[in-house]
Amino acid sequence: MNTKIAIAVFVVLAILHQDDWNWDNKTLWLGFMPAGLGYHALFSITVSIFWAAVNRFAWPHRIEAWADEGEGK
Amino acid sequence: MTTFYILVGYLALLIGLGLLSSRFFKGTSSDYFVVSRSVGSFLLLMSIFGTTMTGFAIVGSTAKAYTTGVGVYGLMASWSGLIHSAVFFAVGIRLWAIGKRHGYLTQCEFFRDRFESQGLGYLLFPILVLLVIPYLLVGVIAAGKFIQPTTAGLFPDAFPMPPLPNGQPHPLNGGIPPWLGSAVVCFIVLFYVFFGGLRGAVWANTFQTIVFMVTGVIAFYMISKNLGGLKAASESVLASDFASARASREGMIGKLEFLSYCFVPLSVGMFPHLFQHWLTAKSAKSFKLTVVAHPVFIMIVWLPCILIGIWAAAYLGPLGEGQSPNSVLGRMVGQLVHSPVLSGLVGAGVLAAIMSSLDSQFMCLGTMFTNDIVVRKFGADRFSDSQKILIARGFILLVVGITYLLSLWLMNSAHVFDLGVWCFSGFAGLFPLIVGALYWKGTTAAGAFASVISVVVVWCVLFYRDIIAVKPAGGASDELLIFGMMPVAIIVAVSTLSLVVVSLFTRKPSDETIRKFFV
Numbered sequence: 001m002n003t004k005i006a007i008a009v010f011v012v013l014a015i016l017h018q019d020d021w022n023w024d025n026k027t028l029w030l031g032f033m034p035a036g037l038g039y040h041a042l043f044s045i046t047v048s049i050f051w052a053a054v055n056r057f058a059w060p061h062r063i064e065a066w067a068d069e070g071e072g073k
Numbered sequence: 074m075t076t077f078y079i080l081v082g083y084l085a086l087l088i089g090l091g092l093l094s095s096r097f098f099k100g101t102s103s104d105y106f107v108v109s110r111s112v113g114s115f116l117l118l119m120s121i122f123g124t125t126m127t128g129f130a131i132v133g134s135t136a137k138a139y140t141t142g143v144g145v146y147g148l149m150a151s152w153s154g155l156i157h158s159a160v161f162f163a164v165g166i167r168l169w170a171i172g173k174r175h176g177y178l179t180q181c182e183f184f185r186d187r188f189e190s191q192g193l194g195y196l197l198f199p200i201l202v203l204l205v206i207p208y209l210l211v212g213v214i215a216a217g218k219f220i221q222p223t224t225a226g227l228f229p230d231a232f233p234m235p236p237l238p239n240g241q242p243h244p245l246n247g248g249i250p251p252w253l254g255s256a257v258v259c260f261i262v263l264f265y266v267f268f269g270g271l272r273g274a275v276w277a278n279t280f281q282t283i284v285f286m287v288t289g290v291i292a293f294y295m296i297s298k299n300l301g302g303l304k305a306a307s308e309s310v311l312a313s314d315f316a317s318a319r320a321s322r323e324g325m326i327g328k329l330e331f332l333s334y335c336f337v338p339l340s341v342g343m344f345p346h347l348f349q350h351w352l353t354a355k356s357a358k359s360f361k362l363t364v365v366a367h368p369v370f371i372m373i374v375w376l377p378c379i380l381i382g383i384w385a386a387a388y389l390g391p392l393g394e395g396q397s398p399n400s401v402l403g404r405m406v407g408q409l410v411h412s413p414v415l416s417g418l419v420g421a422g423v424l425a426a427i428m429s430s431l432d433s434q435f436m437c438l439g440t441m442f443t444n445d446i447v448v449r450k451f452g453a454d455r456f457s458d459s460q461k462i463l464i465a466r467g468f469i470l471l472v473v474g475i476t477y478l479l480s481l482w483l484m485n486s487a488h489v490f491d492l493g494v495w496c497f498s499g500f501a502g503l504f505p506l507i508v509g510a511l512y513w514k515g516t517t518a519a520g521a522f523a524s525v526i527s528v529v530v531v532w533c534v535l536f537y538r539d540i541i542a543v544k545p546a547g548g549a550s551d552e553l554l555i556f557g558m559m560p561v562a563i564i565v566a567v568s569t570l571s572l573v574v575v576s577l578f579t580r581k582p583s584d585e586t587i588r589k590f591f592v
Contacts, residue, residue, distance in 0.1 A: 023322050066592045
């Protein structure tokens, strides 16, 4: 279940990457950061938070155990 | 000369690190090739990040932002943050587990057993080597190209350059020429890889990743300060006729092109040098920090480079005849960071980014040749561990020699960084193969062959059209797009289709093989 939610959020993030609304936006956030660049910098931070949540809630424990139990097989 | 001495001191430190890491060498081939599978979270993060951040990320991103604007971050950096971590999580951890259970050192060993086919290994080996070489070329050429402007003016008698047509002195006059800078970088990397094996590369990568991240931030601060501050620097972009378009994506990048760049970072799933780094992990938990921190680390490196690139468009204006955008970062540092100490540190940082990829690539080529060709041909018991290491070193030397000679030939080609993208596209085209091998029990050897061969054919045709074929004058774009998309999208689609269709109609692997590779 957690894996399915993680995949769904991943797809949403991939969709949010295509920020067409910023395409011709030259506004400078905080006076120096072009909006299209600032949006994607925030996107990178969001992605890190997403992966932290995946590690916490959808970690592949079975694979880890499988590797440890059968070393050298 | 302070800048020069700092660069020399930095390179000497790397030699020292190589010698130090060799003292920890246990004398076995497993220790030389995969550090006895003992690398923890922090070293894994730094070595994997250092390996994926190349000269392309530092020198190329600044150059690309100079020509194409802020959209370059979305094209490469934010897509990579999402996709790379997904690949580390979904592919890296599984491959680590399989490698640990069955003692694999290379991709070809894994694919041979997974698909019960010796031929598949022999087919993949030359393809992987040929795809790594352009990637190596990007690093070797970027190093030479960066050292020259960084050392400009230091050796006017030894390395004179003719004045520009307008009578002005050449901005690169007295700089160490690229052929020499590239040779020195190759030698240093060879040295610590020879003596320390992959442990030397992991240590050096960790050290170099810290260096290029810290110095990048310092350079960014110094450049923005000397442009009048962050606000003044960015406002100058909007005020410049030449640079203002670079503050958004409109007219610079197509929407489908932007979307289809998502396929490029899939390449990390098939990079042989990353495969080798994954195998070094002490446990699956070692991957956790890498998966989380990688997107933010990419941001820390790319964001300053992109801003410097668009600021350079306003500050430098259009480049003159024969001046490559790849020299933009070096020129901005040279002209705006007046402190020789900081110039030297920034120069060391850029070289660190370049060398931290070269070392892993050198190592993986030696590992693959030894294990996939020599040991496979003559048997595992034919050679002692020390002989295997000697063979690996010999092959590394041969490949570095060939790469260096190719770099001399291609040094002034406008297509060097295009080669990098084509190299990524080739590896990305092979990505469906690793996904099929790990997640679909029905993937067959015939399907794997069909996928690999289709990638080779489609890649060659598209590469010919983009790089080799003469293009009609006045073309709209110098980058090959198909229906507005990057060629990699087509390559991945054809590869996936071939894999699935042929697998559906051919003999499945044995039950024993399926039990061996699936949880």
